[in-house]
Amino acid sequence: MEETVFFNLGNAIAAKRDPKELIKEAQIVKDQRKSAGKLVIVEDPVKGEHILFDLSDQEESKETTNAFKIKKIIE
Template sequence: MEETVFFNLGNALAAKRDPKELIKEAQIVKDTRDPLGKLVIVEGEGKETLILFDLADQEESSETTQPFTVKKILD
């Protein structure tokens, strides 16, 4: 099931082309953040780049947000 979420690109925690590298980055970020928070990996423009966001930073659709397709949610 495909889900679209809206984020301000300025809230991105990391962006990588290699999914394995982004997972490593997510583990590092998760160790330094609130343990109850969730991180989400989304597809960037052109589906070549994966972007890491904190799910708590999700926003309603507006002129300052962009739609992204969720690839993976990390608990």
């Protein structure tokens, strides 16, 4: 089930076209972080990129945010 979430692109941790490479990047970031927060990989339908965010950076819909579909949550 896909869920729409809203993020400010300025809060992105990383972005790549290849989702497998972004998953590797997410695992590295997760290992380096001290917090137990979740990371989320979303897809930008306009650019075709996959973007990595910290799920705690999720925002309400407003002019400065973009809607994305969740592709993977990394716990």
